[in-house]
Amino acid sequence: MHHVLVDRWSRGASPLHALDPRVKILSLLVFLIVLATTAANAAVPLTIDAALLVAGILIAGLPPGTLLFRAMAVLPFSLTFGLISWLAGDSLRAVGLIEKSYLSSVAVLLVVSTTSLPRLLSGLESLGTPRLLVLVAQFLYRYLFVISEQAQHMRLAAASRQGIPGAHRRSRFRAAAGALAVLFAHSYYRAEGINRAMLARGFSGKFPLLKPLRLRTADGLFLLATVAFLVLVRVQ
């Protein structure tokens, strides 16, 4: 599953992995904004942006083929609209849609593949995201793996009973609903169990502070360099 792979990549060790997550988030935002405001037919800036991404992938030690392939998830959507735009006479926008949405996808994937999600969330919190939202996302991610595996098992179990004669659409529909209800109940009781475990270790209503991040000189330099470079490319 996609998130399993990305999670594995994000726990690697490379200069990019070691960068402060805030720096990576800000660089990503600048990159995306620059990309969004670049004209679709500005071949040179777009090629430089693409090259920057490829360089990032290589420095991070990630498999370029797999990463570039995975980023294609956005293509069905953008190719469809691109085709429509082309046929409606808006060929410039069509090309822009396809190439820029793909590059954006690669950029985001690169950042998530070099930053473990909990650290990314820490970075987002540092940059102003509400604490409650960050905590919910953190817990969601933590249990995503466990619960999606459970859902997989249920699908397998259901599939292996598929050959029942007369099990037409209606009953399969209801069976799926029943399976989800069971998964819901499991999840609910699991949440209660987590609460019990939290209380047993002295939880008093507010989560203790997560580890604060510390900026290094290298982080600051990277951010400055990247932003400067991107702005230069754009302004050119």
Next chain:
Amino acid sequence: MTPLIEVRDLSFQYEDGTRALDGVSFTLLPGETVAVLGPNGSGKTTFVLHLNGTLRGVGSIQICGTPLTKESLPLVRSKIGMVFQDSDEQLFMPTVLEDVAFGPLNMGLTQEEAILKAKSALEKAGMSHALDKAPYHLSAGEKRRVALAGVLAMDPEILVLDEPNTFLDPPGLRNLLHLLKELPQAKLIITHNTHFALAVATRAVFFEKGKLVADGGVAEIMERFDWTYAPLRADDLRYSAQRRF
């Protein structure tokens, strides 16, 4: 010796009226390891949940000499460490280190102190190599040890473990056994694994339908309640068929 746990006449009823506990009295002395045995649904987990105030019943409970009240909960919870059956529910933080540091941080330690405590607890549990790992990357045995570390980091005097042997393979179980024997805390261990009980505990209590019906040596209790794997005799089958399983 002051008992670490002193329970007198504890009763508990669920909202629908089922009597989960009926007049349970129990004492735990320092240095003891007590196995809690009994059929499913006999009240073992319910009993244990009363010891740290998760459930509140009728009767008196004293932990390390302190009566269990709403005010004394934080203190009590720092003295009695509980490891639950589902390790996934217990390891809820993104990394092992953060999870083990959760307890100390809640007790008011500073970031640095909490991290030190966490690291030393992880070392005791043999999981120092997993500091930055995410919980879902760990095996069942590793999760169990991290959960134990999370509790040890609070320096409790009593350890309560609810079926710690589940999902462990024999080497894992052996490792756990070894670890538990090295820990100085008094222990209360709910288990269905009779070999494990015999190996780790010196004393056992037997629950049946919410009542604590026996208290004695492990082998003696197992013999008395036929808590063994001896082959069933013909007339046993009728008894066995009636039992829930």
Next chain:
Amino acid sequence: MHIPDNFLSTPVWVALDAICIPAVGIMVRRAGREMEDTRVPLMGVMGAFVFAAQMINFPVGLGTSGHLVGGALLACTLGVAPAALVMTAIIAIQAFVFQDGGVLALGANVFNMAIAGVLAAYLPLVGQASRPVQDRPGGLSHKAIFAAAFLSVLVSASLALSELLISGIAMPKPVLLLSMGLFVISALIEGAITVSVVGAIEKLNPGFVQKADASNSRTLVILSAAAVVLGVAGFVLASSAPDGIQRLALQLGLTTKSSFHGPFADYAVGYFDSPWLRRATAGLAGLLVIYGICAAVSKLIARQRSA
């Protein structure tokens, strides 16, 4: 329904990002109000549940299967603000980890699905709290749940469509009508799945499903009616005057100048311009608006009566 980056024009995604900041902030404050951090595990785990639930196939005929989106389900079981918060977390993780939806477009997607979508689900659920218990021992009527789920998907989808149109994405008539048709179908599927799942959940434990708290606030009701009207208005406008929207957008500077006319466009306008379809869709949308208003009014009346 997740809009990727580089689809929306700059003023549109900037505006939506800006709107989202206070909107999410309000939801965070409401959700965190009573329980501090105690509900965090439940919200997180429910988010993971919805994620996983989105993978389950529900056969809907013709060899296809539908999937749950989950906004209404969360609203029924957690309440509006926590549901909005959980959906926000889901959409954010989908954007970052799965590249499903853009990062700059996060504001748009969160607004469409986590804010407007969840608010729209609230409206049909609100009228239920005042109904006497004998009517339905379980609590929520199936019609209300269906309407909640239907509206949440319809509103999210039509908002997304409107945003794309305003940004100047070319959408000739047949594509537009096809999209709207698909939205209605997805909304119907969401309704069916949500009713089925919530019903099954209720059977396991009636306490799992919450009745929308009527005492919660009038503001929420107004906001949710607004969400429904906004979404439906988007739908109506899109169906009757897509070119109008785009011309307006051009005038307002919301999109860059580019040719809207091409061979396909002319062909489309001439052949597929079907006034009855347009009128039918507008009529349907009108019905939905009326339903929304009725639900809100009935709720207010009930409040008056019990006062």
